[in-house]
Structure formats: C-alpha cells, structure tokens
Amino acid sequence: MMIELKEINKDYHLGLETVHALRGVDLNIDNNEYVAIMGPSGSGKSTLMNLLGCLDTPSSGLYMLNGSDVSDMDDNALAEIRNREIGFVFQNFNLLPRASALHNVELPLIYNGTPSSKRRDLAEEALTKVGLKDRMHHRPNELSGGQRQRVAVARALVNNPSIILADEPTGNLDTRTGDEIMDLFETLHDNGNTIILVTHEEYIAEHSDRIIRLRDGRVERDEAV
Amino acid sequence: MRASEFVVQLRENLVIALDVIRNHKMRSFLTLLGVIIGVMSIIGVQSLIEGFQKSIHQQMEQLGANVFQVQKFPVNIGHDERDKYRNRKDITWEHAKAIEKYCTAVERVGPEAWHFEIIVKYRDRKTSPMNVMAGGTPEFFANNSYFIDGGRAFSEVDVQQKADVAVIGKDIIDALFPFEDPLGKFILADGRRYQVIGTLEEMGSRFGNSEDNKVVIPLSTFLKYYGSYRSLNITVQATSVDMMETAQEQVIGVLRAVRKVPPGEDNDFEIWTSNSLIKSFNDITRAVRIGALVIVSFSLLVAGIGIMNIMLVSIRERTREIGVRMAIGAKRGDIRMQFLIEAIFLSVIGGLFGILIGVGLGQLIALISPVPAAIPVFTILLGFVVCVAVGVIFGVVPAVKASKMDPITALRYE
Numbered sequence: 001m002m003i004e005l006k007e008i009n010k011d012y013h014l015g016l017e018t019v020h021a022l023r024g025v026d027l028n029i030d031n032n033e034y035v036a037i038m039g040p041s042g043s044g045k046s047t048l049m050n051l052l053g054c055l056d057t058p059s060s061g062l063y064m065l066n067g068s069d070v071s072d073m074d075d076n077a078l079a080e081i082r083n084r085e086i087g088f089v090f091q092n093f094n095l096l097p098r099a100s101a102l103h104n105v106e107l108p109l110i111y112n113g114t115p116s117s118k119r120r121d122l123a124e125e126a127l128t129k130v131g132l133k134d135r136m137h138h139r140p141n142e143l144s145g146g147q148r149q150r151v152a153v154a155r156a157l158v159n160n161p162s163i164i165l166a167d168e169p170t171g172n173l174d175t176r177t178g179d180e181i182m183d184l185f186e187t188l189h190d191n192g193n194t195i196i197l198v199t200h201e202e203y204i205a206e207h208s209d210r211i212i213r214l215r216d217g218r219v220e221r222d223e224a225v
Numbered sequence: 226m227r228a229s230e231f232v233v234q235l236r237e238n239l240v241i242a243l244d245v246i247r248n249h250k251m252r253s254f255l256t257l258l259g260v261i262i263g264v265m266s267i268i269g270v271q272s273l274i275e276g277f278q279k280s281i282h283q284q285m286e287q288l289g290a291n292v293f294q295v296q297k298f299p300v301n302i303g304h305d306e307r308d309k310y311r312n313r314k315d316i317t318w319e320h321a322k323a324i325e326k327y328c329t330a331v332e333r334v335g336p337e338a339w340h341f342e343i344i345v346k347y348r349d350r351k352t353s354p355m356n357v358m359a360g361g362t363p364e365f366f367a368n369n370s371y372f373i374d375g376g377r378a379f380s381e382v383d384v385q386q387k388a389d390v391a392v393i394g395k396d397i398i399d400a401l402f403p404f405e406d407p408l409g410k411f412i413l414a415d416g417r418r419y420q421v422i423g424t425l426e427e428m429g430s431r432f433g434n435s436e437d438n439k440v441v442i443p444l445s446t447f448l449k450y451y452g453s454y455r456s457l458n459i460t461v462q463a464t465s466v467d468m469m470e471t472a473q474e475q476v477i478g479v480l481r482a483v484r485k486v487p488p489g490e491d492n493d494f495e496i497w498t499s500n501s502l503i504k505s506f507n508d509i510t511r512a513v514r515i516g517a518l519v520i521v522s523f524s525l526l527v528a529g530i531g532i533m534n535i536m537l538v539s540i541r542e543r544t545r546e547i548g549v550r551m552a553i554g555a556k557r558g559d560i561r562m563q564f565l566i567e568a569i570f571l572s573v574i575g576g577l578f579g580i581l582i583g584v585g586l587g588q589l590i591a592l593i594s595p596v597p598a599a600i601p602v603f604t605i606l607l608g609f610v611v612c613v614a615v616g617v618i619f620g621v622v623p624a625v626k627a628s629k630m631d632p633i634t635a636l637r638y639e
C-alpha cells in the first residue's frame with residue numbers, strides 16, 4: 001500500500017475556538033491509483049491534501065507513506081520526503097515568475113543537489129512529456145494558462161515522485177484547456193503515476209478511477225467511478 | 226547538506242540574487258548607497274595615506290639613512306608646546322665644531338640656519354614671498370642632497386670671509402632670470418644684496434611643497450645679517466649606517482658635556498632621524514585613519530539597516546516563492562541560506578562599487594594635486610570582508626524570518 005491513513009485528525013486552534021478540519025479519516029491509496037477528492041467548501045479537502053503532501057502533520061493518527069511513518073517527522077525529513085516522493089500541482093500554478101520554464105522545472109532538482117547537466121536533461125525530458133519542449137526558454141508570463149499549468153505538471157514530475165497531488169488544477173483554466181490538462185493526467189496515469197486531485201467539478205472527477213467525498217472533515221463516500 | 230548540494234544551491238542563489246538586483250535597480254542602488262559611500266571613503270582615505278607614506282619613506286631614504294639632525298625643538302609640535310622648550314639653550318656653531326672635533330663615528334657635520342617667507346628681487350622682477358633662506362657650510366649641499374648644476378657651491382673661504390654670495394633654486398631662477406644667465410648677477414634676497422655664484426638642480430616637490438625655492442648662503446653671512454642669537458640645526462652624517470647609533474651616542478655625550486647638562490637630567494636638545502619623522506607622521510595618519518573608520522562604521526551601520534529593511538520587503542514580496550520552494554523540497558536551512566547569500570551578495574556588490582570608486586577617487590586626486598596615491602591592497606581586502614560581515618549581520622534576521630514561514634500559509638499568500 002502506498003498511502004495508509006489511520007484515524008487522522010487535524011485541529012486548528014483559532015483563539016479559544018478549535019476547528020476540527022479532519023475527524024478520524026481512514027484511507028488507503030494504492031500505487032498507480034487515480035483518485036479524485038470532492039466535497040463542499042470547508043469540508044477539509046485542502047487540509048487532507050496538505051497532510052498527504054507532507055506540508056503539515058496530523059494532530060493525531062497515523063500516516064504511512066511507502067511503509068514509513070511520516071506522522072511525526074521533523075521539518076527537514078518532511079522536506080526531503082516532499083522533494084523525493086511528492087509532486088505538487090496548484091490551482092494558481094505557483095511558478096517563479098522570473099525564471100524560464102526550464103528553470104522552474106529544474107527547481108526540485110536543485111534541492112537534492114543534482115548536478116546542472118543532469119538537471120537540464122531531466123527537466124527537458126519532463127517538459128517533453130507535457131509537450132512544451134519548444135517553449136522551455138519562455139518565462140511564465142510568455143505562456144498561456146494551460147501552458148503554465150503544464151510547466152507546473154512537468155515540475156511535479158521531474159523528480160519521478162510516488163504521488164502527484166493536484167489541488168483544483170483546472171480551477172483557473174477555461175473548460176477546453178482544463179480538458180487538455182486532464183488528458184495530460186490521463187497519460188501520466190497510463191504511464192504508471194499515482195494521481196490524487198481535488199476538484200469541485202463532477203465532469204473533472206469523472207476522469208479518475210475513484211472518487212472520495214468529504215463532508216465536515218469525514219469521508220462521506222469512497223467509491224469507484 | 227552535502228558539498229555538491231551546497232555548490233548547486235550557491236550557484237542558484239547567486240543567480241537569483243543577481244536577478245533580484247537587476248529587476249529592482251533603483252531600489253538596490255539606494256540600498257547600496259550606504260555601503261558604496263562607506264567603502265569608497267575608507268578606500269579613498271587609505272589610498273591617499275598610503276601614497277603619502279610611500280613617498281615620505283622614499284624621501285627619507287633619499288635624505289640618507291646615515292644622517293640625523295640635532296635641534297633645539299622637537300619636530301612636529303604645536304605652537305603652544307614650543308613655549309615649553311623655548312628657554313633651552315640655543316644650539317650654536319661652537320656645538321657643531323665640538324661634534325666635528327670629538328665624535329669619531331661622525332663623517333660630516335653641517336650646521337644650518339633657516340629663515341622662511343622671503344622675497345627675492347632682481348631689477349624689476351620679484352618672486353612670491355614663499356621662498357626660503359638657508360645658511361650653511363660647504364657640507365650643507367651634500368648633507369641635504371642638493372646638487373649644483375651651474376657655477377659652484379660656496380667654499381670654506383666664502384664662509385670665513387662672510388661673503389655675500391648665494392646659490393639659488395630653480396623656482397627663483399625661473400621667476401627672476403627667464404632670459405638671462407643668473408651666474409654673476411646680483412640679487413636682493415630679503416632686502417640684502419648677494420651675488421649668484423651657483424644654481425641648484427631642480428628637485429621637484431616633497432610632501433606637496435616645492436623644494437626649489439631656496440637661497441643658500443654661507444652660515445657666517447647668515448648670522449651676520451640675522452643675528453647669532455638664533456638656534457642652529459646641525460645635520461650630522463655618521464661614517465656608515467651601521468655607525469648611526471654610535472654616532473648618536475657620541476653626539477649626545479659631547480653636547481651634554483658642552484652644554485653642561487647635569488647627569489641624570491634629560492637632554493636639552495632633540496636628536497631626530499628620518500625614522501622619528503616617519504614615526505610622527507604615522508601617528509598623525511593613525512588619527513586620520515581612526516576618524517575615517519568611525520565615519521565608515523556609521524555609514525556601514527546605516528547601510529546594514531538599509532539592507533535588512535530591503536531584505537524584509539523582498540521576503541514579504543516573495544512569500545509565495547518561499548512557499549513554493551518549501552513545497553518542492555527546500556529545507557528551512559536552504560531558505561535561510563538563500564536569503565543570507567542574497568544579503569551578502571547585495572552588500573558585496575555595493576562594496577565592489579565602493580572599492581572601484583574609492584580607488585578611482587584616490588588616483589584622480591593624485592592626478593590633479595601633488596598628493597600621491599597608492600592602491601591600498603590590504604584595505605581593499607578588509608573592505609571586502611567587512612561587506613560580507615555586514616551582509617551576514619544584517620541579513621540574518623530577514624533570512625531567519627523567511628525560513629520560519631509556514632509553507633501552507635506562504636503558498637496561500639496574495
């Protein structure tokens with residue numbers, strides 16, 4: 001099992017009030033699954049994604065990722081896990097505005113000390129996979145929204161991570177470009193990648209193999225498409 | 226962090242830092258102004274001081290390492306301080322003769338007297354009042370490294386006869402004899418008539434003052450007109466550099482005996498060598514240097530605060546970038562290092578400009594004034610190190626602040 005969540009709780013403390021963002025979430029996700037997480041606003045989707053992506057640790061519960069317990073790792077260990085095991089795709093792309101597409105894709109490799117020639121090869125390879133090799137010297141503001149999100153996907157892919165986590169990746173794109181990105185995820189899935197994405201849209205979720213619906217921090221439904 | 230990782234990240238960080246400066250030219254420039262001014266002024270001051278020092282040392286060497294002076298007053302004392310020494314006995318020609326007679330380690334003795342700010346006239350021409358009258362014996366020329374290039378120096382006979390003869394410098398020749406040969410002509414120096422018997426080779430300037438403004442006459446003649454009550458300087462040349470100390474001891478012994486200084490009391494005269502002048506010059510430059518250092522420290526403090534401020538602004542603007550970097554695997558230490566390097570880079574860039582401008586300024590001043598300048602290598606290195614230190618000291622707070630951000634909050638920052 002690639003991901004095992006057991007009795008995961010996440011509380012936020014706002015002054016005297018406590019927000020229970022996640023309440024006892026149990027979840028298993030296997031290698032090469034394609035999972036969509038849905039639910040109303042405030043149901044805990046982003047909180048769950050942040051935990052899965054090791055940007056945060058749960059208040060209680062167990063998170064096993066590829067057989068190792070990441071629930072209470074320290075900051076440095078989590079950073080290494082994010083670098084090696086996780087590829088993030090954000091709703092607003094989150095590219096470095098002044099860096100070329102190539103450099104943006106190289107960025108994760110910089111933090112594990114990959115030498116520059118190898119870095120460039122890997123980044124070019126990832127950009128080729130998303131069909132943007134001919135645009136690799138362009139800066140984000142010289143690219144369309146769909147192209148920017150492809151660069152972000154290439155960046156997520158470049159370190160060959162265990163999971164690709166995408167929080168509303170089509171949220172800022174029109175329907176047609178959104179579909180292109182979904183096609184890209186489809187291809188990545190076919191090539192053996194594990195994909196978890198958050199979406200509001202049923203038709204986007206339809207692309208996945210399994211939909212997990214959250215409500216009030218609990219898994220309401222978990223079913224194959 | 227492994228070494229290879231560090232190198233990879235260092236390069237990345239330098240590229241980012243350069244990019245940030247490129248994209249915020251005005252802001253960076255204003256931030257760097259403090260560093261530039263600070264480093265520039267220390268380098269500028271230092272080039273001039275070192276230039277001075279070099280030329281003084283050279284000239285002291287020219288003056289001869291086996292020569293020292295005996296005089297009534299210490300060198301380089303203020304006017305008020307002079308009063309303290311005023312009632313010492315004058316140094317006389319008799320003292321010089323005693324030294325010549327009894328000191329075996331002494332090669333040559335040259336008693337001299339000086340009178341400043343004289344005007345020299347010839348027919349309807351006259352010089353500025355900045356010329357100098359010197360009275361000496363025939364040894365005077367060799368002792369002071371003055372060379373005769375026309376006519377002759379005065380002789381022992383001239384000295385015995387108190388002859389009204391003069392040897393004059395290039396400035397005076399230029400002013401009075403533009404179209405004539407000065408030899409044999411009669412000039413009026415400080416109102417008295419002398420026949421020119423020799424001319425001095427051009428010497429140029431020492432310490433920014435012309436050395437070619439001398440009228441040299443026999444000491445006996447000098448004392449005849451200016452009175453024998455004045456204290457002389459005695460230039461003493463030891464038989465060799467090795468005999469300098471012995472010669473000085475002998476001279477001190479003879480002078481104490483002749484001047485009847487009771488045993489146990491301090492000398493009532495001063496002995497100084499070029500070393501003692503160099504030392505007092507160094508004392509002065511040390512004070513200038515400390516002054517400059519204080520100013521520089523202040524401007525670097527201001528600069529440092531500027532750098533800290535700009536880094537804090539930059540970090541706020543780049544919150545999302547920090548979040549992204551953390552999400553894709555940057556450790557807190559990596560972020561801290563990134564911004565620390567950026568601050569150091571900023572400071573060092575300012576420092577490099579400061580060094581360039583400072584060196585340029587020193588050379589420029591040297592070019593348009595008689596003040597010499599050197600390139601102060603040690604200070605340049607020091608300035609570089611100080612810039613790195615300023616970057617580290619004032620970059621630490623922003624860098625630590627950046628590294629402590631929560632990646633989730635940072636990613637959501639608008």
Ligand SMILES: Nc1ncnc2c1ncn2[C@@H]1O[C@H](COP(=O)(O)OP(=O)(O)O)[C@@H](O)[C@H]1O
Pocket residue numbers: 012013014019020021039040041042043044045046047048
């Ligand atoms: N950093 C936080 N501090 C306080 N409360 C938070 C924080 N993040 C999320 N929450 C709360 O946790 C709940 C779940 O939020 P979130 O996971 O963002 O939901 P979703 O992504 O499904 O809209 C919400 O009630 C939200 O207000």
Ligand SMILES: [Mg+2]
Pocket residue numbers: 045046
């Ligand atoms: Mg959300």
